[in-house]
Amino acid sequence: MTDFGSMLFVFVLATFIGLGVIRRVSRLLYTPLMSLTNAISAIAVVGSIVVAGAEYPITIRVLGAVALFASMTNIVSGFMITNRMLKMFKKQ
Amino acid sequence: MRLIGDLSAVVATALFIFALYWMNDPKTARRSVIAGVTGMAVAVLATWAQPGIIHHGWIVLAIAAGFLVGVPLSRVPLTAVPQRTALSHAFGGLAAGLVGIAEYFLWLGEPAGTHFTPFRTGALVVEVILGFLTFTGSLMAAGKLQEVRWIPQRPVTYPGQNFVNLGVFAAAVGLGVAVVLHPTAPWSGQAFIAIAVLALIFGILLIIPIGGADMPTVISILNAYAGLAAVAMGFVLDSKLLVTAGALDGSSGLILSIIMCRAMNRSFTNVLFGAFGKAQPALASGEQKAWKQETVEGAAQLLEQARNVVIIPGYGMAVAQAQHKVRELYDVHTKRGVTVKFAIHPVAGRMPGHMNVLLAEANIPYSALVEMDEINPEMPQTDVALVLGANDVVNPSARYAKHTPIYGMPIIDADKAKTVLAVKRSKNPGFAGIDNELYTLDNAWMLFGDAKAVLADLVKQFSSGGIH
Numbered sequence: 001m002t003d004f005g006s007m008l009f010v011f012v013l014a015t016f017i018g019l020g021v022i023r024r025v026s027r028l029l030y031t032p033l034m035s036l037t038n039a040i041s042a043i044a045v046v047g048s049i050v051v052a053g054a055e056y057p058i059t060i061r062v063l064g065a066v067a068l069f070a071s072m073t074n075i076v077s078g079f080m081i082t083n084r085m086l087k088m089f090k091k092q
Numbered sequence: 093m094r095l096i097g098d099l100s101a102v103v104a105t106a107l108f109i110f111a112l113y114w115m116n117d118p119k120t121a122r123r124s125v126i127a128g129v130t131g132m133a134v135a136v137l138a139t140w141a142q143p144g145i146i147h148h149g150w151i152v153l154a155i156a157a158g159f160l161v162g163v164p165l166s167r168v169p170l171t172a173v174p175q176r177t178a179l180s181h182a183f184g185g186l187a188a189g190l191v192g193i194a195e196y197f198l199w200l201g202e203p204a205g206t207h208f209t210p211f212r213t214g215a216l217v218v219e220v221i222l223g224f225l226t227f228t229g230s231l232m233a234a235g236k237l238q239e240v241r242w243i244p245q246r247p248v249t250y251p252g253q254n255f256v257n258l259g260v261f262a263a264a265v266g267l268g269v270a271v272v273l274h275p276t277a278p279w280s281g282q283a284f285i286a287i288a289v290l291a292l293i294f295g296i297l298l299i300i301p302i303g304g305a306d307m308p309t310v311i312s313i314l315n316a317y318a319g320l321a322a323v324a325m326g327f328v329l330d331s332k333l334l335v336t337a338g339a340l341d342g343s344s345g346l347i348l349s350i351i352m353c354r355a356m357n358r359s360f361t362n363v364l365f366g367a368f369g370k371a372q373p374a375l376a377s378g379e380q381k382a383w384k385q386e387t388v389e390g391a392a393q394l395l396e397q398a399r400n401v402v403i404i405p406g407y408g409m410a411v412a413q414a415q416h417k418v419r420e421l422y423d424v425h426t427k428r429g430v431t432v433k434f435a436i437h438p439v440a441g442r443m444p445g446h447m448n449v450l451l452a453e454a455n456i457p458y459s460a461l462v463e464m465d466e467i468n469p470e471m472p473q474t475d476v477a478l479v480l481g482a483n484d485v486v487n488p489s490a491r492y493a494k495h496t497p498i499y500g501m502p503i504i505d506a507d508k509a510k511t512v513l514a515v516k517r518s519k520n521p522g523f524a525g526i527d528n529e530l531y532t533l534d535n536a537w538m539l540f541g542d543a544k545a546v547l548a549d550l551v552k553q554f555s556s557g558g559i560h
Contacts, residue, residue: 004211004327006332007326007327007330007332007335010332010335010336011323011326011327011335011339014335014336014339014340015339015342015343017109017339017340018112018339018340018341018342018343018344019343019346019347021109021112021113021116021340022112022340022343022344022347023347024113024116025112025115025116026115026116026117026118026121027438027445027448027463028118028445028448028452028458028461029115029118029121029445029448030348030443030444030445030448031173031177031443031444031445031446031448031449032115032121032445032449033112033115033344033348033444033445034177034311034312034315034344034348034443034444034445035173035176035177035180036111036112036115036124036125036128037112037315037319037340037341037344037345038177038180038181038184038315038318038341039128039132040108040111040112040128040131040132040337040340040341041184041318041319041322041337041338041340041341041342042132042183042184042187043104043108043132043135043322043333043334043337043338044184044187044188044191044322044325044334044338045132045135045136045139045187046135046136046139046331046333046334047187047191047325047329047331047334048154048187048190048191049136049139049140049145049151050139050142050144050145050329051191051194051195051198052147052150052151052154053140053144053145053146053147053148053150053151054144054145054146054147055144055146055147056194056198057201059197060194060197060198061147061150063190063191063193063194064150064190064191064194065150065151065153065154066154066186066190067186067187067188067190067191067194068151068154068155068158068187069154069155069157069158069161070158070183070184070186070187070190071158071183071184071187072154072155072157072158072159072162073157073158073161073162073165073180073183074162074180074183074184074187075132075158075162076158076159076162076163076165076166077161077162077163077165077166077176077180078162078166078180079125079128079129079132080162080163080166080167081165081166081167081168081173081176082124082125082128083122083125084166084167085170085173085449085452086118086121086122086124086125087122088449088452088453088455089118089121089452089458
């Protein structure tokens, strides 16, 4: 079963890493930062894959498939637009 | 199999952290995308390869649909990036909310509620509330930014608004507590659906009183919510990878929200419950000074004599899509040996970093983009401050006019420049509804018109030989 202690532990540590790393992000890049973190948090896709693809009732799988579509949209558009914006900052 | 899952999660987490780390410098930033995509691919493939996954057709279809919508969404013009960002927060919230509902009813179908520990049920409720309020809230924000006709652009306020909003939210939380205490009662299925519906309504109500100038803060807050919804989903699914990635997204949203709030001298609660737009104070002094209008020819002459020019862009530049004309003006001046810098206020535009991206698109070197704190000491030596569709962020009233909502907001000291040229579309006051006294200063001159058209005329003055 779930070990709440270790999950909370991971959450707190990850938040501190996040705060430390994000504070150093160049102020020029806040817009691409937002689209990048957006794509990264679409890691929710792993949850959607399980719900959509496992042996579950069809209504559940439909919910999972819609969630999978939404996450995948974020992954594709998030990474692509981040790349497009960062390209503009490279020339120099 | 278990080992592969764990290892891939660790690899993906490390790659995500590297991706964010490389964003600290534009020179290394493009590695960020490679790291992020690799991490994502590893995580997706490892999950997909699990033996329990059997309906591959469904997955392929959903992924294909994601590409079909995602690719065009990544090609929007850069002026539309704020609404695309809001839309992607909405998708993130939707995914979390739907998976939450699916998980609840899956658990409900299993014997004797073995999954319903208070911690996991609580996480499930949080996931669904955050997910769905982020979904509708972000859709509303995207609609306002896109200027969809049936969503009012101006903040809509009514008496007792905060009471209604908090009431809806409290009802959702109350039902959530009831479901955590009795997860398998005969009524808890309906209660769970009711929580989702209340969260959907709350998201709409939360954004109704928000106006354009608050968007940078609101988008950042919604970003944090979307991240936290992913964290809650990680708790529900027992996935450390999800918790970590969600926490990274959440902390990014949190930091950006704090920076945006500071740049407006407002608090979180003030942005969400303060309804910036309704504060329209009567001007303390009835004395109205007149604006001095300048012609394009006159403005070109002022610019011709300048050695130091600072351009202060705002949302008006984005609306007029004027960034490429700005570049032409920049070229004309730098060729003549004039120093041109851009003063970037943190909340200029409609999302964090909006102006930087637009100017970078127009190939303006990022070394010319200067943050507010660094440019302000240089303003007294500046010959011409060219205000381009910015308003509240250059309003000197912010320094002392205590009765105005922008009081205390740090501003770019355009008024301290030797000459101020302000390009403005109309004679209406700015978003905050306050007259901008910068425009009536003795050293200030107005150029009325669409920013792109005015700049095109200015550039023409320099190239047509009228001015050398």
